[in-house]
Amino acid sequence: DAGVIQSPRHEVTEMGQEVTLRCKPISGHDYLFWYRQTMMRGLELLIYFNNNVPIDDSGMPEDRFSAKMPNASFSTLKIQPSEPRDSAVYFCASSPRLAEYSEQFFGPGTRLTVL
Amino acid sequence: KNQVEQSPQSLIILEGKNCTLQCNYTVSPFSNLRWYKQDTGRGPVSLTIMTFSENTKSNGRYTATLDADTKQSSLHITASQLSDSASYICVVSQRGSQGNLIFGKGTKLSVKP
Numbered sequence: 001d002a003g004v005i006q007s008p009r010h011e012v013t014e015m016g017q018e019v020t021l022r023c024k025p026i027s028g029h030d031y032l033f034w035y036r037q038t039m040m041r042g043l044e045l046l047i048y049f050n051n052n053v054p055i056d057d058s059g060m061p062e063d064r065f066s067a068k069m070p071n072a073s074f075s076t077l078k079i080q081p082s083e084p085r086d087s088a089v090y091f092c093a094s095s096p097r098l099a100e101y102s103e104q105f106f107g108p109g110t111r112l113t114v115l
Numbered sequence: 116k117n118q119v120e121q122s123p124q125s126l127i128i129l130e131g132k133n134c135t136l137q138c139n140y141t142v143s144p145f146s147n148l149r150w151y152k153q154d155t156g157r158g159p160v161s162l163t164i165m166t167f168s169e170n171t172k173s174n175g176r177y178t179a180t181l182d183a184d185t186k187q188s189s190l191h192i193t194a195s196q197l198s199d200s201a202s203y204i205c206v207v208s209q210r211g212s213q214g215n216l217i218f219g220k221g222t223k224l225s226v227k228p
Contacts, residue, residue, distance in 0.1 A: 042218050056215065091158050093158070
């Protein structure tokens with residue numbers, strides 16, 4: 001299995017532009033998570049899905065952030081408009097069952113820089 | 116407030132030496148505790164997962180301990196190698212949280228030759 005796949009690996013954009021991050025979870029995993037990692041705050045959960053349905057989006061910082069999972073093999077995280085404070089590494093992770101008892105498998109991350 | 120605190124923030128050791136990383140948590144009710152290794156530029160990778168009833172768990176040269184009474188965990192690395200240079204993140208799962216893991220900020224370990 002290729003593991004969790006994320007694209008792009010690096011994104012540099014200017015303030016105000018729309019940014020779309022993509023994730024392909026491990027086949028057969030029912031749970032998908034989006035995280036943001038910064039030096040100051042560490043890893044933070046933004047949103048997670050179960051069987052393509054958003055379960056908890058309380059970590060999404062504001063309305064500029066949105067996430068979708070149109071099918072079991074694809075998810076997007078969109079920031080519109082982007083701001084310099086959104087600069088961070090964004091990770092997608094998936095797990096085969098309820099995460100409380102199950103290991104999460106992380107993708108390589110997308111390093112976002114907003115100028 | 117549910118928190119996970121790790122110490123030290125960073126650590127430098129010589130190759131071949133042992134080291135111990137600490138994790139204190141205030142998460143309640145507790146479900147399980149994980150240690151992740153994160154290499155620079157990569158996603159975290161799970162090393163161990165321990166439930167309430169487990170005191171010790173090993174994964175090669177990595178040994179994690181858990182004291183659920185004092186809410187402390189440690190990760191001991193034996194005979195360190197250059198490839199152990201990474202950030203080590205302690206993560207606690209809250210019982211009934213359905214997916215919400217609470218992450219520590221990590222300890223950055225550098226192993227020097």
